[in-house]
Every structure is written in C-alpha cells, then in structure tokens.
Amino acid sequence: MALYRAARGTTDILPEEQVYWRYIEQKAASLAQLYGYERIDTPVFEETGLFTRSVGENTDIVQKEMYTFEDRGGNSLTLRPEGTAPVCRAYLEHGMNNLPQPVKRYYLASIFRYERPQAGRYRQHHQFGCEAIGDADPALDAEVIDLAWQFFQSLGLQRLTLNLNSIGCKQCRPKYLAVLKDYYASNLATLCADCKTRVERNPLRLLDCKQATCQQVADAAPRSVDHLCPECAEHFRRLQGYLNLLGLPFVINHRLVRGLDYYPHTVFEIQPEAEGAQSTIGGGGRYDDLIEELGGKPTPAIGFATGIERIVLNLKRENVPIPPLPRPQVFVAHIGEAARGEAIKLSASLRRNGGGVIEGMGDRSLKAQLRQANSLGVRYTVIIGEDELKAGAVVLRDMTTAQQKTVPISKLPAELGS
RNA sequence: GUGAGUGUAGCCCAGCGGUCAAGGCGCCAGGCUGUGGCCCUGGAUAUCGAGGGUUCGAAUCCCUCCACUCACCCCA
Numbered sequence: 110m111a112l113y114r115a116a117r118g119t120t121d122i123l124p125e126e127q128v129y130w131r132y133i134e135q136k137a138a139s140l141a142q143l144y145g146y147e148r149i150d151t152p153v154f155e156e157t158g159l160f161t162r163s164v165g166e167n168t169d170i171v172q173k174e175m176y177t178f179e180d181r182g183g184n185s186l187t188l189r190p191e192g193t194a195p196v197c198r199a200y201l202e203h204g205m206n207n208l209p210q211p212v213k214r215y216y217l218a219s220i221f222r223y224e225r226p227q228a229g230r231y232r233q234h235h236q237f238g239c240e241a242i243g244d245a246d247p248a249l250d251a252e253v254i255d256l257a258w259q260f261f262q263s264l265g266l267q268r269l270t271l272n273l274n275s276i277g278c279k280q281c282r283p284k285y286l287a288v289l290k291d292y293y294a295s296n297l298a299t300l301c302a303d304c305k306t307r308v309e310r311n312p313l314r315l316l317d318c319k320q321a322t323c324q325q326v327a328d329a330a331p332r333s334v335d336h337l338c339p340e341c342a343e344h345f346r347r348l349q350g351y352l353n354l355l356g357l358p359f360v361i362n363h364r365l366v367r368g369l370d371y372y373p374h375t376v377f378e379i380q381p382e383a384e385g386a387q388s389t390i391g392g393g394g395r396y397d398d399l400i401e402e403l404g405g406k407p408t409p410a411i412g413f414a415t416g417i418e419r420i421v422l423n424l425k426r427e428n429v430p431i432p433p434l435p436r437p438q439v440f441v442a443h444i445g446e447a448a449r450g451e452a453i454k455l456s457a458s459l460r461r462n463g464g465g466v467i468e469g470m471g472d473r474s475l476k477a478q479l480r481q482a483n484s485l486g487v488r489y490t491v492i493i494g495e496d497e498l499k500a501g502a503v504v505l506r507d508m509t510t511a512q513q514k515t516v517p518i519s520k521l522p523a524e525l526g527s
Numbered sequence: 528g529u530g531a532g533u534g535u536a537g538c539c540c541a542g543c544g545g546u547c548a549a550g551g552c553g554c555c556a557g558g559c560u561g562u563g564g565c566c567c568u569g570g571a572u573a574u575c576g577a578g579g580g581u582u583c584g585a586a587u588c589c590c591u592c593c594a595c596u597c598a599c600c601c602c603a
Binding site: 117416484492 | 528559561563597599600
C-alpha cells in the first residue's frame with residue numbers, strides 16, 4: 110500500500126504522542142526561564158569541522174555516526190550530532206563574551222547520529238539542553254545539576270538516580286590515565302576482548318564496561334577523584350557541599366565517564382531505575398576547554414542535555430498522567446444543502462470568537478454526523494436544518510446529558526460560553 | 528559493524544502444503560427517511576515484506592534481499 114516509509118531510525122510523532130512532547134517542551138521552557146536561560150535555535154547543519162574539532166576525532170560520534178555530506182558548493186557539512194558545539198559556535202560568532210557572564214542558553218533540537226536503532230535510540234532524536242558559558246564557579250555546576258534534577262521532578266518522573274563524578278582537568282587527568290592504564294595492564298588477562306583494545310584507545314571507557322568480570326576489575330580500579338589536582342579537588346568538594354545544601358540525592362559513581370572528549374571536571378548523569386539498555390536519560394558536565402578549542406579566549410562552561418524520546422519512554426513506563434491537549438468542544442451539523450451556508454457562517458463566527466469548532470462535511474446524514482461528533486468527544490453539537498433556518502435558530506445538543514434545546518443564533522455564543 | 532527474534536487489511540492477529548486467506552478493533556452504510564454512545568444487519572479495505580526456487584499446487588517448505596524489534600558497540 111504505502112510506497113514509502115519513514116527512513117530508518119526516524120519516526121513520525123503522531124497526535125497520540127504529541128501530548129507527551131508538548132508536556133515536556135512546556136516544562137522545559139518554563140523551568141529554563143526560572144533559572145535565567147533564554148532559548149537559542151541553531152541550524153540543523155554546521156560545517157563539519159566544528160564537530161570533528163569539538164567532539165573529538167577519536168570518538169565514535171565523529172568516526173562512524175555523523176551524517177556528513179558535501180553541498181553543491183563543495184562545502185563539507187554535518188547534521189548536528191550533539192547540541193553543545195553549535196551553541197559555543199554561536200557564542201563566539203555573536204560576541205556573547207561581551208554579555209554579562211555566564212551566558213545561559215537552552216535549546217530544543219533535533220540531533221542526528223547514524224546508529225543502529227533500538228529502544229530509546231534513533232537516528233534522529235531530540236534533546237532539551239542547557240548551556241551556561243563563562244563562569245567557573247562550582248555553584249554554577251550545582252545550579253545546572255539542580256535544573257536537570259528539577260526538570261525530571263517537575264515531569265513527575267520518580268525513581269531516578271543522580272550520578273556524579275569528577276574526571277579531572279588537563280593537568281591532572283593525564284596522570285590519572287597513566288595510573289589507570291598501569292592498573293589495567295596488570296589485569297589484561299581477565300578483560301573482555303573490547304576492553305583489551307580500550308586500554309590503549311580509550312582507557313576511561315574501561316570503567317563502564319557491562320561485562321561482569323570487567324566490572325569487578327573496574328570496581329577495584331584507581332579512582333579519578335583520588336588523583337585530582339588541588340584545584341579540581343577543591344572544585345569537586347565545594348560542588349558536593351552545594352548539592353547537599355540543595356538536598357539533591359547524588360551518588361558518587363567512580364565509573365561514570367562521558368563519551369565526548371570535551372568533558373573535564375564535573376560529569377553527571379541521571380538514570381532511571383528501570384531496566385533496559387538505554388539507562389541514561391540525561392547527562393552533562395563541564396567543558397572548560399571547548400570555547401578555547403573553537404578559537405575563543407579560555408572560557409569555562411557547563412551544560413547538560415536530555416533525550417526527549419527517552420523521557421517519553423519513562424513517562425509511559427511509570428504511567429505518569431499527562432494533561433490532555435485542548436480540542437474543539439463544538440460540532441456543527443447541518444441537514445440539507447440549504448442549511449449548509451448557515452452552518453459555515455456559524456462555524457466561522459464561533460471560531461472568530463475563540464471557540465474551537467469541527468464542521469460536519471459532505472451530505473452525510475444527521476445520524477452519521479452525530480456519530481462523528483460522538484467519536485470526536487465534543488461537549489456540544491449544534492444542529493442546523495431547514496426548520497432552524499426559517500426560525501433563525503439552532504438546536505444545541507449537550508452530548509454528555511443528551512439534553513437539547515432550540516436557541517436563537519444570536520444567543521448561541523452565550524449558551525456555549527456557560 | 529556484530530548477534531537474536533519477527534514480517535498476513537489502518538491496528539491486533541488466526542491460518543503453518545490443497546475450495547473465494549478467518550476473526551476482532553476501527554471505517555462506511557442501514558435498522559430509526561432530522562438525532563450519537565449500546566445492540567443487530569450489511570459493506571469496503573490484503574500485490575499474505577520483496578525476489579527467486581521446490582511442488583500438480585506455496586501465506587504455509589528452502590534460499591537471497593529488505594524492513595521492523597531487541598541486545599552488543601556507543602550514546603540522549
């Protein structure tokens with residue numbers, strides 16, 4: 110029947126799903142506003158270099174997941190695979206370093222990654238993200254984490270875990286990585302095949318391998334928090350103090366690392382308790398070196414992002430009640446062609462008055478039109494036939510009580526308003 | 528990129544070698560010629576994922592491909 114279907118890993122968001130999306134977007138926007146974030150929309154594609162440079166040449170995202178193409182002018186462009194770099198690019202491009210710091214921006218945007226689709230994972234997904242650029246205060250870390258946490262709270266998601274870690278800065282991280290490599294080199298025999306290659310390629314990733322035996326090795330591995338330089342240690346200590354002040358129930362997870370190269374210092378992730386492969390619904394951290402990497406002055410920053418699809422998944426899983434979207438409450442039915450013109454005029458005037466109206470179409474029987482009104486779930490049906498036309502009136506039927514009465518057209522708005 | 532499972536109307540699905548591919552939901556219409564929801568009756572909608580093979584005969588068996596789902600990798 111259908112000649113085409115949505116491309117692999119993409120999906121249509123149908124009206125049944127839209128309730129969740131509107132609910133989430135509205136919560137995101139109002140919460141961001143409470144913390145002083147203003148919305149920014151960046152283009153869906155950017156010069157490829159922006160991402161290879163910021164996300165990191167050796168990350169999976171850059172190596173195998175980007176939608177990169179050449180346009181007719183020969184430029185290499187890439188559909189954005191994450192939201193932070195474009196915001197940083199805009200920060201620099203528009204001289205936002207001249208604004209009061211930190212600059213706070215949020216976005217709701219499509220993200221594209223060429224991956225094998227599965228539950229909670231798509232080739233086009235959507236993120237709500239916040240970025241606070243231009244301040245190194247650990248209080249800003251705490252505020253961002255609080256925003257992320259409150260976001261999920263306000264959505265009604267329970268049973269979440271807030272994981273926190275610090276993976277050091279440019280100074281202390283290399284030293285820690287050396288210690289980590291040494292430790293793993295001496296445990297090489299017990300590691301899974303993937304981990305054996307990670308020891309050289311991406312040692313931090315060793316820590317969150319899902320293999321049982323690797324987890325035992327990871328549990329006993331040297332901890333990044335024990336190898337922080339004094340500045341990083343102090344930052345992390347103060348952050349925890351602020352989080353305690355806020356009453357946020359964080360747990361320090363020594364095995365929490367993040368997949369993008371640009372995260373130093375603070376990293377955090379929020380995970381639902383429910384099982385399933387996609388355990389993370391939101392995460393973030395500091396990216397103090399990114400603005401400089403993109404050609405700006407050294408500028409500390411922190412942000413976080415959440416996947417809307419995964420939030421929807423969890424809202425459904427936890428049966429969180431979602432308020433319904435408003436729909437027209439009036440159906441206008443007509444009997445015969447003569448009444449048709451009046452039905453059209455009446456519908457239009459009700460709408461201009463601010464009321465939603467659905468009109469019966471075609472020359473269908475009154476019975477059929479009422480059936481439709483019923484399945485649409487409207488509160489009232491207005492009926493216009495020849496009798497009403499002559500009298501300058503309509504029949505107003507209350508669909509819930511099945512009571513109906515004849516009212517003059519001029520009185521109809523008042524009747525519906527009650 | 529790797530592995531497993533599944534593909535029959537808009538949706539849920541029966542049929543697993545032999546009449547027009549069954550049922551439910553939904554849709555349309557009638558019973559009630561100007562009145563919905565319940566009930567009853569009727570109707571429309573399926574190249575049985577695609578291509579090839581085996582067979583007198585394939586939705587059913589075999590092969591290839593595609594898609595979907597789930598998991599790994601990785602990530603939101």
